[in-house]
Amino acid sequence: MTEKTENLVINLRSIKKRYDDEAGVLNALRGIDLTVKKGDFLAIMGPSGSGKSTLMNIIGLLDRPSRGNYFLDGIDTSKLGDNQLSKLRRDKIGFIFQTFNLLPRLNILQNVELPMVYRGISLKKRKLKATKILKSLGLEDKIKSRTNRLSGGQIQRAAIARSLVNDPSLILADEPSGNLDSKTSDEVMKILVRLNKTGTTIVMVTHSSEIAAYASRSVRVKDGKIS
Amino acid sequence: MLIQNLKTAFSSILSAKLRSFLTMLGIIIGVAAVLLMLAVGEGVKFQVSGQISNLGSNVLTVTSGQVLNSSGNNQRSASFNPSSSLGASTLTEKDLESIKKINDINLVSPIMLVSSLITGGSNVSSTTNIIATTSSYGIIRNLKFANGSFFTEEDNLSGSNVAVIGSTAKKNLFGDKNPIDQEILIRNQPFKIIGLLEESETGTNLGPSFDDAIYIPLNSAVNLTQTKQIFRIIVQVSSANNIDQAKSQIESTLKTNHGGQKDFSVLTQKDLISAFSSILDTLTSFIVAIASISLIVGGIGIMNIMLVSVSERTREIGIRKTVGATFSNILEQFLIEAMVISLIGGFFGLILSVIGGLIIKKVVNITPVYSLRAILIAFSLSVIIGIIFGVAPAIKAARKRPIQALKAL
Numbered sequence: 198m199t200e201k202t203e204n205l206v207i208n209l210r211s212i213k214k215r216y217d218d219e220a221g222v223l224n225a226l227r228g229i230d231l232t233v234k235k236g237d238f239l240a241i242m243g244p245s246g247s248g249k250s251t252l253m254n255i256i257g258l259l260d261r262p263s264r265g266n267y268f269l270d271g272i273d274t275s276k277l278g279d280n281q282l283s284k285l286r287r288d289k290i291g292f293i294f295q296t297f298n299l300l301p302r303l304n305i306l307q308n309v310e311l312p313m314v315y316r317g318i319s320l321k322k323r324k325l326k327a328t329k330i331l332k333s334l335g336l337e338d339k340i341k342s343r344t345n346r347l348s349g350g351q352i353q354r355a356a357i358a359r360s361l362v363n364d365p366s367l368i369l370a371d372e373p374s375g376n377l378d379s380k381t382s383d384e385v386m387k388i389l390v391r392l393n394k395t396g397t398t399i400v401m402v403t404h405s406s407e408i409a410a411y412a413s414r415s416v417r418v419k420d421g422k423i424s
Numbered sequence: 425m426l427i428q429n430l431k432t433a434f435s436s437i438l439s440a441k442l443r444s445f446l447t448m449l450g451i452i453i454g455v456a457a458v459l460l461m462l463a464v465g466e467g468v469k470f471q472v473s474g475q476i477s478n479l480g481s482n483v484l485t486v487t488s489g490q491v492l493n494s495s496g497n498n499q500r501s502a503s504f505n506p507s508s509s510l511g512a513s514t515l516t517e518k519d520l521e522s523i524k525k526i527n528d529i530n531l532v533s534p535i536m537l538v539s540s541l542i543t544g545g546s547n548v549s550s551t552t553n554i555i556a557t558t559s560s561y562g563i564i565r566n567l568k569f570a571n572g573s574f575f576t577e578e579d580n581l582s583g584s585n586v587a588v589i590g591s592t593a594k595k596n597l598f599g600d601k602n603p604i605d606q607e608i609l610i611r612n613q614p615f616k617i618i619g620l621l622e623e624s625e626t627g628t629n630l631g632p633s634f635d636d637a638i639y640i641p642l643n644s645a646v647n648l649t650q651t652k653q654i655f656r657i658i659v660q661v662s663s664a665n666n667i668d669q670a671k672s673q674i675e676s677t678l679k680t681n682h683g684g685q686k687d688f689s690v691l692t693q694k695d696l697i698s699a700f701s702s703i704l705d706t707l708t709s710f711i712v713a714i715a716s717i718s719l720i721v722g723g724i725g726i727m728n729i730m731l732v733s734v735s736e737r738t739r740e741i742g743i744r745k746t747v748g749a750t751f752s753n754i755l756e757q758f759l760i761e762a763m764v765i766s767l768i769g770g771f772f773g774l775i776l777s778v779i780g781g782l783i784i785k786k787v788v789n790i791t792p793v794y795s796l797r798a799i800l801i802a803f804s805l806s807v808i809i810g811i812i813f814g815v816a817p818a819i820k821a822a823r824k825r826p827i828q829a830l831k832a833l
Contacts (some may be wrong), residue, residue: 259746259826280750287748298743298830302435314428315748359747 205268206366206398207233207256212265214251214421225251226262227421233367233400238393240409241402243418250371252418253402257369258286270366287315291360291368295375297352299344299359305331306340309359316363330358334388350381357388361397368392370401374408386411425756433761436733437768447729448769450722451806455773457715459802460780463792465708470793472704473697475634478624480566481664481693484671486523486657486678488513491689492699514687515654522677523659528670531660533561536653538645542638544597544608552593553637554610556645562588564660572604572619580641588619592635608638613648615640667692719805722769723813730762730817741821742829755822762814763807770806774799 214226225248233239243249254260255267258274267274270289277285291312292298299308309327331340334354344352353373360368370389374382390411393399401412409415417424437444479485489508515534524532538554555561562574567588575586587608594603603617615638624634646652661670674690682688691699734741741754749757781792 254827257746280752283745283748283750286746292746294830298739298746300740300743302439311744312747314425315744315750315753317425320427363748 204234205232206235206237206270207231207400208266208268208271209256210266210268212252212255212262212267214248214255214260215263225421226255229265229418229421229423231416231423233398235366235398236393236396238390238399238411238413239401240412240415241400241418242404242406242409242415244404247418248421249402249418253369253371253400256367256400257290257292258282287312288363289366291363291365293353293356293360293368293370293373295372297344297349297356297376299352299356301344304341304343305336305347305355308344308355309362312359312363327358327362330361331355334358348381349377350384353377353381353385354388357385357392361392366398368397368399370399372403372408373401375403382408425753426760429757429760430764432757433764436761437765443729444765447726448722448765448772450718450725451766451769451809452722452773452776454716454719454722454809455770455802455806456776456780457718458712458805459774459777459794459798460784460792461708461711461715462798462801463777463781463794464784464790465704465711466793466795466798467791469701469704471790472700475624476693476696476700478634479658479693479696480564480660482661482667483564483693484659484661484667484674485691485696486515486519486659486674487689487691488515488655488687489689490686492691492695509655509689513653513655514682515657516681517654519678519681519688520654520657522681523657523674526670526673526677528662528666528673529659530662531560531564533558533564533658534642534654535561535656535658536642536645537655538610538640538649540611542593542597542608542610544603544606545599545601547597549593549596549636551636552590552596554645555637555639556642557639558642560660561639561658564658568622570620570622571602572617574619574639575641580643583641583643583647585613585615585644586618586641587615588621588639589617590621590635590637590639591623593638594620596636610638610640611648615644716805719809723766723809726762726765726810727813727816730758730814731820734758734817734821737821738824738829738832741824742826742832745824745826746830751822754824755818758818758821759811759814762818763810766806766810766814767803770803773806774802777802 209229209231212226212229213224216223216225229252241249241252251260255262258269261275269285272285274282274285299305300311303311306324306327309331310323313323313326328337328340331337334357336351336354336358339347339351347355368389373389374385377385386408389399389401393413399412401408403409487509489510491505491509520532520534523529534557536556538556540554542549542552542554558580559575559577567574570591572588574588575584579586589603597603597608598606603620606617607614608617609615621635659670659674661667671690671692675686678688678690679686744754778794781794785791
């Protein structure tokens with residue numbers, strides 16, 4: 198399409214999402230065109246109900262668009278089955294959630310290893326890499342702890358570590374500091390900025406303009422369209 | 425992935441110990457029941473086979489009636505009907521003489537059974553078998569004496585009222601007293617005890633007991649009852665190698681005597697053991713099948729708890745799928761968990777069955793025998809139960825969609 202298509206991590210074309218249930222029809226997304234280049238740090242902003250969560254789910258391969266095409270790293274995702282989507286998600290996308298979403302029964306190290314487990318990587322390699330990433334985030338003395346022994350900031354840092362572990366093309370962050378106080382929030386956002394500077398592509402969804410300011414550019418979603 | 429799933433399964437089971445134990449209870453009881461029934465069956469077979477082996481491998485038993493119906497040469501599919509040997513016998517004196525004449529036959533001894541209460545000391549026994557026979561019986565059966573000896577051929581010919589007593593009969597009638605020269609009454613006729621047998625090695629109360637028995641000369645019994653019937657003939661063959669040969673020779677000789685009718689049976693020790701084994705196997709299989717019902721109940725228990733567990737872990741499944749778990753990854757995880765629960769249950773069931781076996785040994789005096797085959801059967805059953813009843817919950821888990829799952833609490 199354009200000379201820059203090879204460089205595009207995310208290429209969304211005329212994405213529409215429509216929900217049909219007993220409550221009626223809901224057009225969550227009404228035609229979204231969006232591109233994200235390698236090394237971008239994009240903030241997607243919008244109020245609740247704007248469709249930004251739906252957009253994020255589609256970008257994260259957790260949901261499929263009703264119409265339109267989503268190319269991730271040049272791959273046409275509309276042709277993929279559920280299992281293939283899972284594998285693509287595993288290999289290319291790292292997730293950071295507002296509610297952390299770590300498994301409470303595993304310790305931090307095991308949580309961070311988890312994407313590698315599903316990739317079939319050996320125990321030794323997993324431990325090595327997970328420990329290294331946790332160290333780079335200042336968590337090396339917490340690796341055997343479970344989430345119930347850590348502060349919110351530490352848990353989110355562990356979640357960031359997990360998102361990096363499979364060397365993803367894209368980090369997808371959904372209100373990453375939504376559950377953190379302002380000081381910790383700042384720490385976490387600074388980590389994301391640092392990651393982006395080393396070349397990691399980040400797409401972040403937030404309703405806060407203060408948080409969006411950490412990104413290098415932002416778009417607004419309103420009533421299912423980018424305004 | 426297998427090791428990972430095993431670790432996850434153990435961690436999940438250990439995190440809710442009481443609940444996991446209650447889930448396993450059905451399997452524990454089921455496996456214990458199945459194993460115990462199999463072991464008791466084996467134990468009974470072992471003890472009775474031991475008793476039969478005491479007869480000697482070069483001994484043939486000839487009985488009236490066709491007690492063992494073998495289809496062709498396959499003795500394993502034989503049907504055993506002992507009742508055909510009851511009642512007026514088809515065996516005759518002539519049969520006895522004909523058998524004596526056969527080559528390879530060393531000794532022959534006819535047996536008549538007498539019904540009577542036995543009075544001895546100040547006790548009465550109603551359970552003691554009275555076996556009337558000739559002097560060669562003692563040699564053929566290789567009887568061992570604690571005191572005294574078997575009666576002689578002279579005793580038999582003269583119809584003297586002498587008796588040899590087995591260890592259990594002696595205990596019941598005379599306690600610890602020495603029975604030699606003591607008097608017992610058979611149908612109110614006095615008999616003097618001239619021999620006490622040693623306790624046979626397989627001292628059990630299974631089958632016809634040779635220890636709870638009195639042996640008297642055949643002619644004395646004929647005088648006592650005014651009848652003569654040869655219920656059985658035991659035969660000593662020159663060597664165990666010739667036993668099949670001797671068996672067919674006896675069969676053809678007797679068939680000739682009986683006008684071409686095979687209304688008798690010639691049984692080797694092997695025949696007796698396999699007949700008994702086949703009855704017992706049928707019985708055991710039936711009982712084990714019933715015990716298996718509790719395994720099914722156990723499986724249902726596992727399925728129920730796992731369904732609940734899957735609901736409770738919806739968020740966990742969502743997270744796993746988000747970071748890359750596929751349908752089969754999740755399916756495998758929960759299926760292995762179900763199998764681990766049933767395997768652990770099977771293991772505890774094994775322990776419980778051993779405890780049950782010890783109790784049975786004390787109460788009923790049968791020693792259960794735990795064969796490797798039985799243990800493997802029991803464990804395979806528990807794994808299969810785990811798979812069958814774990815499949816539905818595992819599929820439910822694997823089907824969950826990440827977005828909805830993540831929203832769960």
